[in-house]
Amino acid sequence: MKIALVVALVVLAAFAQAQAQTPLERGKYLVEVLGACGNCHTPKGPQGDLPDKILAGGFVIEEEFGKAITSNITPDKETGIGNWTDAEIIRAIREGKGKDGKTFGPPMPYYLYRRLSDNDVKAIVAYLRTVKPIKNQVPRSQYKIPLPPSYGPPVTSVPDPPKTNLVKYGEYLAGPVAHCAECHTPQNPPGRPDQSKFFAGGFPFPGPYGTSYSANLTPDKETGIGNWTDEQLIRAINGVSVSGRPLLPPMPWPYYAGKIADADMKAIVAYLRSLKPIKNKVPAPRPPKRP
Secondary structure, three states: OHHHHHHHHHHHHHHHHHHHOOHHHHHHHHHHHHOOOHHHHOOEEOOEEOHHHOOOOOOEEEEOOEEEEOOOOOOOOOOOOOOOOHHHHHHHHHHOEOOOOOEOOOOOOHHHHOOOOHHHHHHHHHHHOOOOOOOOOOOOOEEOOOOOOOOOOOOOOOOOOOOOOHHHHHHHHHHHHOOHHHHHOOEEOOOEEOHHHOOOOOOEEEEOOEEEEOOOOOOOOOOOOOOOOHHHHHHHHOOEOOOOOEOOOOOOHHHHOOOOOHHHHHHHHHHHHHOOOOOOOOOOOEOOOOO
16 A cells, blocks of 8 residues: 555656646657657767757658658748748648648658647647757658558547556657657558567668667567566666667667656656567667678
């Protein structure tokens, strides 16, 4: 009974703390930390994010679907979202529709973002309005696959997640907010997540660092996190593997490290522990090929 009371008090305290955030503070946290929007929307150099191009788009992602070039989401009026309405930005995030109504392509995980709550997506927009406008004209993406006319019916209203339910809240944070499943679930052509291997890892990411593979985050004891302690799992989310090596891109740990709220981290861990264990041996990272 005492343990249950302590857990309830911790959850209620976390809920009260979250409620105390202003929409702008919440938006900053979602964009800069959990959502890690800059992981794709900020161009990279040898040392990581280019400091003069934060959220200005132009980062190139090449996969089987073609070449995606990320959008400029700063409030620049000519090359960014400065002339977009709040409703148009929200539609772009949750439904993958541009200002002109045309469908955007992958790898934006619209199937996850559709479940962002109204308050959170409004907070994201409020924060994006405050970032530095950067003039950066981004070329159009080039897709080898036909894009659908839509990713589902228009999103009407999405309530806030139940913060008093640790697993449910963790599912929301790891799902539509941090979109962990986007990288940690293998895909079937043409880029659809393989639901039979939900969170089972093994997705390859080639780059100048070689090829990294997303980890199996299911609680399978042989190939997943079943034998990891909570501390080891939290350390991995913050960028350090169980073996002690730094995690390779595209894991956005520089956005996470030391910045995820304790209550949110506990919820994420609780959710990952609740997943169905799936046996899926993930290859070790491969070093870059020598010329």
